[in-house]
Amino acid sequence: MSFWSRQRYQRTLFLLLLSLASARGVTPTPKGCVVFQSEKGSSISCHPPAQVPRSLPADTFHLVVEFFNLTQLPPDILQGASKLQELHLSSNRLEGLAAEFLLPAPGLRVLDLTRNALAGLPPGLLRASAALETLVLKENRLEVLEASWLHGLKALEFLDLSGNRLRELPAGLLANLTRLRTLDLGGNRLEALPPGLLRGPLRLERLHLEGNRLRVLAKELLGPQPDLRLLFLNDNQLAEVEAGAFRGLRRLDMLDLSNNSLASVPEGLWAPLAQRGRDMQDGFDISRNPWVCDQKLNDLYRWLQATKDKMFSQDDTRCAGPEAAKGQTLLAVAGAQVDLLRLQGDGGGKKRHGPGPGVWDEGSLVHGHWNQCPVWLLFSLPLPRN
Amino acid sequence: MGDAEAGKKIFVQKCAQCHTVEKGGKHKTGPNLWGLFGRKSGQAPGFSYTDANKNKGIIWGEATLMEYLENPKKYIPGTKMVFAGLKKKSEREDLIQYLKQATS
Numbered sequence: 001m002s003f004w005s006r007q008r009y010q011r012t013l014f015l016l017l018l019s020l021a022s023a024r025g026v027t028p029t030p031k032g033c034v035v036f037q038s039e040k041g042s043s044i045s046c047h048p049p050a051q052v053p054r055s056l057p058a059d060t061f062h063l064v065v066e067f068f069n070l071t072q073l074p075p076d077i078l079q080g081a082s083k084l085q086e087l088h089l090s091s092n093r094l095e096g097l098a099a100e101f102l103l104p105a106p107g108l109r110v111l112d113l114t115r116n117a118l119a120g121l122p123p124g125l126l127r128a129s130a131a132l133e134t135l136v137l138k139e140n141r142l143e144v145l146e147a148s149w150l151h152g153l154k155a156l157e158f159l160d161l162s163g164n165r166l167r168e169l170p171a172g173l174l175a176n177l178t179r180l181r182t183l184d185l186g187g188n189r190l191e192a193l194p195p196g197l198l199r200g201p202l203r204l205e206r207l208h209l210e211g212n213r214l215r216v217l218a219k220e221l222l223g224p225q226p227d228l229r230l231l232f233l234n235d236n237q238l239a240e241v242e243a244g245a246f247r248g249l250r251r252l253d254m255l256d257l258s259n260n261s262l263a264s265v266p267e268g269l270w271a272p273l274a275q276r277g278r279d280m281q282d283g284f285d286i287s288r289n290p291w292v293c294d295q296k297l298n299d300l301y302r303w304l305q306a307t308k309d310k311m312f313s314q315d316d317t318r319c320a321g322p323e324a325a326k327g328q329t330l331l332a333v334a335g336a337q338v339d340l341l342r343l344q345g346d347g348g349g350k351k352r353h354g355p356g357p358g359v360w361d362e363g364s365l366v367h368g369h370w371n372q373c374p375v376w377l378l379f380s381l382p383l384p385r386n
Numbered sequence: 387m388g389d390a391e392a393g394k395k396i397f398v399q400k401c402a403q404c405h406t407v408e409k410g411g412k413h414k415t416g417p418n419l420w421g422l423f424g425r426k427s428g429q430a431p432g433f434s435y436t437d438a439n440k441n442k443g444i445i446w447g448e449a450t451l452m453e454y455l456e457n458p459k460k461y462i463p464g465t466k467m468v469f470a471g472l473k474k475k476s477e478r479e480d481l482i483q484y485l486k487q488a489t490s
Contacts (some may be wrong), residue, residue, distance in 0.1 A: 010473045036437040039467075045438055045464030062436070086466060090459060112468045113416060136468055163470075182403060206403065232399060254398055282398045312395050 041083055056081045064088040071095045071117070078104045090114035090136075097121065103128050114138040114160075121149045131155050138184070139163035147173045155179055162186040162208065169193060175200045184208040186232065191215065199224045206230045210256065213237055219244040230282065232252040241265050246272045256281035258313060262289040263320070264296050270303040280312050287313035288331070290320035293333045298341065301334035388476070393484025396477055400469070407488040416467060422446050422489045427462070438464030451482050 032050025036043040041059035046052060047067050055073045056063065060081045065073075070092040078084060082107065084105040090112050099122035102108060106128045118140040118189040126132065126149065133155050142164035150156070150173065157179050166188040173194075174180060181200040198204060204225045210232040219242035222228060226248045234256040243266035246252070252273060273280070279373070291297070308331060311317070319325040325333055397407070406417035411418040417430035424447065428440035442462050444450050453476045454461040456472040474480045 019471070034438075038437075043437065043464075047463045064438075066459055066463065076479075088459075090470070110466070110468065114470050134468065138470055174434070178474060208399075210399075230398070253458075256395070256399070282402070283395065285395065311435070 034325045067091045084109040088112045110134040127152045134158040136160040145183045157181045160184040182206040187211040208333045211235045217241040232256045234258040253280045254283040258285040259288040263292045285312040287316035288327045292321045293325040300339045302352035304334045388483030390483040393480035404433030419489045474483045
């Protein structure tokens with residue numbers, strides 16, 4: 001008996017009869033799940049008050065089971081669903097997963113487990129998931145990660161571990177994820193990162209580390225990923241970015257260092273970004289840091305003057321010191337300071353640091369904000385203008 | 387009134403992975419969003435939506451986007467969009483302000 005025709009995109013809402021592929025016989029799935037039929041197969045979407053299906057038609061390619069009070073999935077729920085491509089299980093209360101639960105679905109491309117209560121994954125859960133491209137474990141209860149959980153994920157491009165309780169990461173976590181493009185570790189409790197975290201054949205484009213407790217950006221961290229395009233380090237406790245941390249980042253187009261504890265940065269830090277001859281396309285943000293606006297930031301001032309139209313949160317990027325500069329925007333100080341350095345010329349009192357001539361096109365510098373409150377400069381040299 | 391500059395940063399951080407905004411921008415995992423405001427859900431030309439999204443039948447505007455972006459999976463059950471949503475009202479306001487400018 002067939003309840004529905006096989007027309008494209010026909011929507012049905014009633015009891016679903018299983019195909020006879022299952023050795024357990026025909027089992028109707030519960031009332032209330034929405035089923036869409038197409039030439040791709042069955043797309044099944046279950047939300048309360050529907051019941052969670054205990055088994056699926058053999059042609060299921062897309063399954064959504066969300067917003068249930070479910071601490072465990074029915075065992076063998078994926079039995080026979082060999083065509084499954086996407087599995088959306090967000091917003092349940094899953095506390096554990098059976099180690100073999102994904103074995104019937106080796107073609108799975110997307111697994112979304114956002115907002116459950118998982119404290120870990122059983123060993124071998126993902127061992128047959130060589131086709132998995134997207135794995136989302138956002139907002140679970142992960143406190144530790146074992147690198148072995150991710151073994152076999154050779155197609156993985158997108159890994160989201162944000163919103164968990166991770167304090168540290170195992171070495172070699174990403175070692176064999178050759179296709180990984182995006183890694184989201186935001187909103188955890190990471191205080192430090194293993195220095196070799198990004199080593200390996202992966203080709204990372206996007207790295208999210210916002211909302212953690214990092215205190216230092218180590219110089220070797222980013223080196224292995226020269227094609228990194230977007231880097232989010234905002235909302236940490238960064239007091240130090242080591243010299244050379246940005247070396248080799250030829251494609252960086254977004255850098256968010258806002259809301260940290262940076263008072264200063266080492267000389268030459270910005271040089272690799274400045275020397276590329278192109279701006280960061282998506283912008284950068286260094287606001288909400290306690291910047292001490294003295295001559296140690298000369299490199300930064302020059303870079304800001306050259307790239308300020310890509311700068312987010314300009315009004316929130318201010319000096320916390322020294323006393324004379326307190327409360328000024330970095331751009332105002334940068335403008336005045338760069339002008340002063342030009343007027344001093346190369347024979348001026350202080351040796352110029354940073355990239356050599358030809359990189360900073362002085363003709364393109366915009367004059368400082370003289371129409372604003374006078375900016376106190378921090379040397380004993382008199383201001384050239386009042 | 388949301389801050390479009392802040393919204394742009396939110397877009398880059400949370401949306402640009404899967405969406406473009408400019409006219410003629412490509413579809414990625416999600417549809418290009420040009421022309422979003424005033425359009426019925428599931429109608430960006432050339433994108434393969436789930437039936438859940440196509441059948442939602444609402445018009446995108448500030449109010450519908452405020453609700454949607456808080457919890458996309460709740461608003462459009464069955465969507466394949468893997469995005470948990472923006473809890474903070476101010477972030478949604480900022481993002482919507484940016485989208486208003488960037489998609490029209």
